[in-house]
Amino acid sequence: MSITTDRTITPRRTAAEVARAESRTAHNYHPLPVVLSHAEGAWVTDVDGRRFLDLLAGYSALNFGHGHPRLLAAAHAQLDKVTLTSRAFVHDRFADFCAALGDLCGKDLVLPMNTGAEAVETAIKVSRRWGYDVKGVAPDSARVVVAAGNFHGRTTTIVGFSDDPDARGGFGPFAPGFDMVPYGDLAALEAAITPSTVAVLIEPIQGEGGVIIPPAGYLRGVRDLCTRSEVLFVADEIQAGLGRTGRTFACDHEGVVPDLYVLGKALGGGIVPVSAVVGDHDVLDVLKPGQHGSTFGGNPLACAVGLEVVDMLGTGELQAQAEQLGGILAGRLDALLGHGVVSYRSRGLWAGVDVDPALGTGREVCERLMARGVLAKDTHGSTIRLAPPLVITPEDLHWGLDQLAAVLV
Ligand SMILES: *Cc1c(COP(=O)(O)O)cnc(C)c1O
DSSP, X not given: OOOOOOTTSOOHHHHHHHHHHHHHSOSSOOOOSOOEEEEEBTEEEETTSOEEEESSTGGGTTTTOBTOHHHHHHHHHHHTTOSOOOTTSOOTTHHHHHHHHHHHHTOSEEEEESSHHHHHHHHHHHHHHHIIIIIOOOTTOOEEEEETTOOOOSSHHHHHTOOOHHHHTTOOSOOSOEEEEOTTOHHHHHHHOOTTXXXXXXXXXXXXXXXXXXXTTHHHHHHHHHHHHTOEEEEEOTTTTTTTTSSSSGGGGGTOOOSEEEEXXXXXXXXXXXXXXXXXXXXXXXXXXXXXXXXXXXXXXXXXXXXXXXXXXXTSHHHHHHHHHHHHHHHHHHHHBTTTEEEEEESSSOEXXXXXXXXXXXXXXXXXXXXXXXXXXXXXXXXXEEOXXXXXXXXXXXXXXXXXXXXXX
């Protein structure tokens, strides 16, 4: 293996792997030209032996970093026992996982799925069913209110209520039953709620949208409005939840508890896809046997890893670390305002950074960061999302932000 330190040129092995991947995969992604083969903590290594600091962390799926020893141990131990049973039978990791996750959320019941999009779909199904069985909405007329700028996944139903032309364009016809309101606007939300509305589905912070934080009081207002209108508050905490913002859930910042938590990404510890919808009896009891399911949902390996994730969050240490490191992140970004950074939004160890368009697109800034040994991802236009693993050291975080400062001149 050749060790190349100059990251501005693409080494031969990397170039070959990138070309081979390009030639044999659908082009639904445009990855940076780096081919990773090993990772530990906040650092990844590529096939040419170059090391990079990972400031994306699998879009928050790697909140605990790469290869966390506790998560690896839990996965390894489970691999030798049983990995899949299907839900036709019960397995011995299932109750522990559901109980622990339910307790973390302060809720009665857990409905495990695999990917985030599946969990969102599940929450929509549950909400509609609750609307018909409990609220008494007329058959096939249930409506769900969503927010502009949302990102809830890639299924046909979900992209149908996106306002991102790339996400939805050319994929219709779409499922009806969704109403869109501006994010952060309580009056618009109130006006959109009708007697047929069964749920308000929002991200407490819009991740894909560029780490968009709603005005203070918004989540509390959504909660009150939903309670008053007999509508379920469904919080998609797939990216914002599980420690990222310095609290277990982004909703915690306003002391708000939704009716349904939708979780994913970090729940699988960066090892396996694990998602879940978490709620109380009064809502989740509407599902009866045969009405919903998943071959892999709640499998033993997923439960073993998910249980370890929940245990690690149980102490509050990681949340505290996210908050502390978030102070460093915000401080450094403050100093960059007017020096290549036009504006930024951050909460905990999570930031959306709007770079001066004169310095290049977000993609170009990320390419320059890569050349300096930092991996990050642009989201829309000239916005870069920073979501380092919560286990990053302050020194590494400072170093990564030094590189950001260096490419913004
Ligand atoms: C990533 C994400 C999803 C979709 O999760 P997948 O596992 O990619 O299906 C849904 N909602 C939010 C807020 C997300 O960030």
